[in-house]
């Protein structure tokens with residue numbers, strides 16, 4: 001069906017003697033086809049987000065869905081923008097890796113370049129389920145926005161919502177999952193753990209802003225210290241799924257704490273209301289120490305030494321921390337910069353000089369701040385150094401430095417770590 005019109009187009013072009021170039025996508029009889037080769041890849045790696053009502057914004061299910069945007073699909077996989085996966089898989093191996101293999105990229109590219117042919121449904125290897133993120137095996141506490149919130153700003157609205165902590169004894173959080181309500185607009189979620197001593201301050205922030213929650217670009221408290229000093233329970237972006245702590249460990253939460261859930265809403269059209277929920281798995285029995293630990297140079301936070309001069313590219317700053325006392329083990333890593341960020345990485349430099357890459361994000365994308373889960377946790381021993389590197393381009397006429405605003409920058413590594421001491 002598709003063959004005839006394309007062939008006619010090329011005949012027509014040849015007839016008017018116009019183009020010496022072949023048509024953009026000539027039909028290649030040996031090229032991969034939708035049913036035989038491409039649909040299985042797209043069903044597994046794209047359809048989870050590209051389905052009606054999900055974050056991807058447009059469906060990518062049927063041949064017609066894909067055919068009409070074949071060129072953008074090719075570009076998105078070739079450039080590795082899609083599926084969103086920022087980590088360089090040569091650096092380390094990740095449990096939650098969702099990148100396409102090079103073979104899969106090549107197949108999609110060859111399909112588009114060969115005329116984006118449908119092929120024969122009989123050649124389909126059968127239905128392939130979308131990569132679905134893991135879920136919690138047990139939910140002990142569900143925290144949810146007290147009332148639905150409709151984003152006020154477009155395309156980006158950053159807002160924090162306070163949630164009461166109901167336990168009257170110390171407990172340990174052993175897993176969390178985010179259940180986005182309006183999945184089309186929820187772009188990232190970070191549950192922050194507010195210490196009982198700070199609870200009043202946060203309640204005041206909430207009270208000072210009309211409607212549910214309060215604006216919170218960057219950290220949960222609207223000032224610089226809170227981002228560094230506030231513990232995270234984790235972080236979630238679309239496709240992320242549940243995260244469970246390593247067996248025998250949990251994040252300790254004191255009674256009287258609050259959870260400040262930061263939501264980044266992203267919408268190009270008028271967004272509808274959202275009432276996202278965070279589910280937690282709790283242990284009331286004492287567990288080993290797990291913590292979501294931010295890494296950065298304290299001086300930077302105080303405004304020293306992280307200058308990013310105006311109109312300058314490739315500005316790099318490095319923070320190193322050498323452990324002196326006790327070993328700890330790294331499980332998950334995420335990076336955080338703002339929109340001038342270009343690339344970042346974390347490494348361990350062993351006492352003997354050997355280096356191990358933990359995470360490297362070669363093309364920083366502010367909109368996709370995922371935690372990368374190491375397939376093999378890495379233990380850092382006394383004498384080892386953790387090195388964090390961030391690189392920015394500053395195209396503006398203003399110098400940039402650490403800060404919360406859109407024109408300011410940050411350089412953070414965020415790790416889930418456990419320790420037995």
Ligand code: HEC
Pocket residue numbers: 042045046047048049050055056057060069072073075076077081082083084100238239367
């Ligand atoms: C984890 C969710 C997710 C997955 C998986 C995903 N996408 Fe997307 N996609 C998005 C979102 C969200 C956007 C909107 C732009 C953005 O936020 O980057 C998008 C935009 C796009 C666009 C248009 C903009 C662009 O960057 O080119 C194309 C084409 C696309 N996706 C193709 C794909 C293909 C092909 C796959 C599978 C190989 C895929 N996507 C997998 C979430 C996803």
